[in-house]
Amino acid sequence: xxxxxxxxxxxxxxxxxxxxxxxxxxxxxxxxxxxxxxxxxxxxxxxxxxxxxxxxxxxxxxxxxxxxxxxxxxxxxxxxxxxxxxxxxxxxxxxxxxxxxxxxxxxxxxxxxx
Amino acid sequence: xxxxxxxxxxxxxxxxxxxxxxxxxxxxxxxxxxxxxxxxxxxxxxxxxxxxxxxxxxxxxxxxxxxxxxxxxxxxxxxxxxxxxxxxxxxxxxxxxxxxxxxxxxxxxxxxxxxxx
Numbered sequence: 001x002x003x004x005x006x007x008x009x010x011x012x013x014x015x016x017x018x019x020x021x022x023x024x025x026x027x028x029x030x031x032x033x034x035x036x037x038x039x040x041x042x043x044x045x046x047x048x049x050x051x052x053x054x055x056x057x058x059x060x061x062x063x064x065x066x067x068x069x070x071x072x073x074x075x076x077x078x079x080x081x082x083x084x085x086x087x088x089x090x091x092x093x094x095x096x097x098x099x100x101x102x103x104x105x106x107x108x109x110x111x112x113x114x
Numbered sequence: 115x116x117x118x119x120x121x122x123x124x125x126x127x128x129x130x131x132x133x134x135x136x137x138x139x140x141x142x143x144x145x146x147x148x149x150x151x152x153x154x155x156x157x158x159x160x161x162x163x164x165x166x167x168x169x170x171x172x173x174x175x176x177x178x179x180x181x182x183x184x185x186x187x188x189x190x191x192x193x194x195x196x197x198x199x200x201x202x203x204x205x206x207x208x209x210x211x212x213x214x215x216x217x218x219x220x221x222x223x224x225x226x227x228x229x230x231x
Contacts, residue, residue, distance in 0.1 A: 009154065042224060042225075043224045044157075101159060104156035104157040106154050106155055107154075107156050
């Protein structure tokens with residue numbers, strides 16, 4: 001069984017400030033972890049993923065995430081927020097036993113203030 | 115490539131009506147799935163298919179049917195619509211090749227927004 005918890009359903013940051021979106025997971029097998037972004041009235045777009053190897057993963061649009069096994073976390077960060085980053089962000093996990101079945105967190109709505 | 119396409123984009127149904135949400139992909143992906151998205155609940159898996167002729171239930175399958183007669187298409191049928199099925203529905207597909215990582219990136223369609231009155 002696997003689950004994902006995203007802390008904070010709404011996060012607001014000022015333009016140029018650090019973005020930190022939190023994700024904690026539980027998985028009975030080594031996890032594969034994903035961050036997706038959803039812009040208004042659109043589908044989901046993959047930002048980045050962790051499978052194996054390097055624990056610091058870089059994605060599109062300047063985002064990165066670090067897999068910390070000891071903390072069961074996969075937090076998403078971006079050094080400097082841009083207005084275009086305003087969207088909803090979803091963390092997801094899949095396990096090696098059913099690698100294509102994703103379990104999603106409840107999402108975090110990011111607002112970027114001018 | 116069009117990727118994953120879904121029709122219709124919007125639909126309003128009355129309670130008890132039936133309908134089919136269409137999903138197609140042109141990437142020759144074996145794995146396809148349907149999710150529903152509800153506020154504050156993220157996306158939940160309804161049904162999935164690992165290839166033509168093979169389907170299985172996800173987390174929330176009640177009230178929905180699927181079939182997979184071709185690699186390209188994976189329609190979702192609502193047998194008798196209920197207000198609880200008001201949601202945004204996403205279809206996704208993924209490759210059978212993972213580049214040795216064991217992970218399969220999923221590609222999502224644009225969604226169908228369904229309202230049941």
